[in-house]
Amino acid sequence: MDVGSIYLIVAFSLLLLSAFRDIERTKKALKATGKVALTVLPVLFMIFILMGIIEAFVSKETIVQWLGSGGSVLSIVIGELVRCVALIQPAAIFPFAGFLHKNGANYGAVFGFVMTGILIGIATLPLEVKLFGKRFTIVRNILTFIIVLLIGIIFKVVRL
């Protein structure tokens, strides 16, 4: 069973439970659902277009070329910057990280690459700004970038 179906089952169970307990409140909840969906669905579609364009223009071969032989602190920064822009499916992140490591990228660069990809995304920044505001988005993303860089340096210095 895929993740989407699991979420749908959870949502549907809550809907039934809620309808059983209070039908009026459930109607209000469904109305609120419609509002959220109508606000988020078009924005997400545009974000996916942006992701698709980035995916098409930044190939995996390019990333390997940039990171494959990285050995300095700069390679961690490059790893982070590349991953901010490049979009790789979550399921493919660790295999790709393993592949990068085998190709000569140090643990710091691999760490920077994996973490930034999950926590920062240029394509999803507009959505974050829209929902949480500029201050939240700027502080969270810059801070994440710095933290990942520092941890990346630790991984580079400490031999595992």
Add this chain to the structure above:
Amino acid sequence: MKKFLEEYIIESIICIIAIILIIFNPHKVTMGLTYAVNMYVNLFLIIVSVAFLSGFISEAISPDTIGKIIGKESGWKGILIGAIFGTFMVGPTYVFYSLFRNLIDKGAGINVIATTIGAWAIKVQWIPFAIVLLGWKFVFIFNLLMLLSAIASGFVVAFFSERDYQHLGQGGKPWM
């Protein structure tokens, strides 16, 4: 026109980028659009379910309850709940942004939500797989440091952005 641009600034910018790129490289833009449609179809169920969870929370759970569980005053308990939620949830973080924003509107702490987003990097279900590919030492230290930094970033983000949410609970308008 001004109002439309303010409302749909993100969509307008992306459209302009796509139109410019389509002139220079229509093949890659078509690939990008195909990717977008596939992604949308794949994530549609999750997006709709999360929208329902947002709607359900906004109607069924009182702000007091949310405040007690993950509010600013919930302390370390709230932070821990946020971190565990982020660690175990599956799917891209951005799909859950609307739910997070609704939770903030209903009294959830900014630090708890920022911690949840930070803890998203730790994926319990991927740990065995990551150990095989990158070694257990790397994976263990990596996850431990990410958990600690998620909590730390939660506090820092809250410190800087809390003022943007101060109007909530004082008759201010939530995001939608």
